[in-house]
Amino acid sequence: MVGSTITAAGAFLLKVLGGLWFADFISGVVHWLEDRYGNPEWPVIGHTIRENxxxxxxxxxxxxxxxxxxxREVLAIGAAFLAVFWAFDVLNAFTVSAVIFGVMSNEVHASAHRSPQENGRIVTALQKTGLLQSHRHHAAHHRKGxxxxxxxxTNxxxxxxxxxxxxxTLEAIVTRVTGLRPRPDLSVNPRYRPAI
Known part of the structure; x- marks a missing residue:
């Protein structure tokens, strides 16, 4: 009985971590699309691209x-995904954690721009483990074009x-298939340092 409880707890934890990593991957795909191909003049999502x-x-x-x-936008999207998952009876530790972590992606991103004093002990400790993205890890995005x-x-x-x-590889495929080239970033700052 104890062994099955430990196994169930381990399986649950793996599903939650899988949801976190999947949400991290999706945050990357969305961020990549915004940065490399997004246009602030697009209807509906242009303001989000402009802010980015x-x-x-x-x-x-x-x-x-x-x-x-x-x-606000990501909360609405998260609520829609939860409703769809509920309607199709696929609410589970993986899907719920993926939505929760996905909804929190902007806040985790914000914490990567705050100092440890601004974040507090818990967030700073989670950043040190890599479960939440650290200042140093995120700075690589801001330094490298x-x-x-x-x-x-996460890290x-x-x-x-x-x-x-x-x-x-995705960019090469997009260019080959559509002729579109990634938009260069004009804000490159090789001296960017995290707020620590």
């Missing part, structure tokens, strides 16, 4: 917003995607 581009010029500017202003380290939740997914050249 502004964030690259002034990385801490979005910290001035409230929890609601930073997250905004063409790397797109995932914003775990970006290294894997960079090792297999995931986004570079």
């Amino acid at each position: 581009q502004q964030h690259h010029f002034t990385p801490r500017s979005f910290l001035k917003g409230t929890l609601w202003t930073r997250n 905004k063409d790397t380290h797109f995932c914003v939740l 775990h997914v970006n290294p894997v995607l960079e090792r297999i050249r995931f986004f570079q």
Whole structure:
């Protein structure tokens, strides 16, 4: 009985971690699309792309917003996904954790731009473990032309995607199929340092 409880707890934890890593991957794909192909003139999502581009010029500017202003769109999307998962009877530890972590991606991203004093002990401790993205890890995105380290939740997914050249391969495919080239980032700042 104890063994089955430990096994069940381990399986649950793996599903939650899987949801976290999946949400991190999705945050990277969305961030990549915004940074490399997004247009602030697009209807509906153009304002989000504009805010993201502004964030690259002034990385801490979005910290001035409230929890609601930073997250309203992603909260609505998360609620829609939970409703779909419920309707199709696929609410489980993986899907719920993926939605929760996905909804929190902007806040985790914000914490990567705050100092340890601003974040507090718990967030700072989670950043030190890599379960939440650290300042140093996220700084790689801001230093390197905004063409790397797109995932914003953990320190775990970006290294894997960079090792297999995931986004570079996607960009080559997009260019080959559509002729579109990734948009260069004009806010490159090789001296960017995290707020620590």
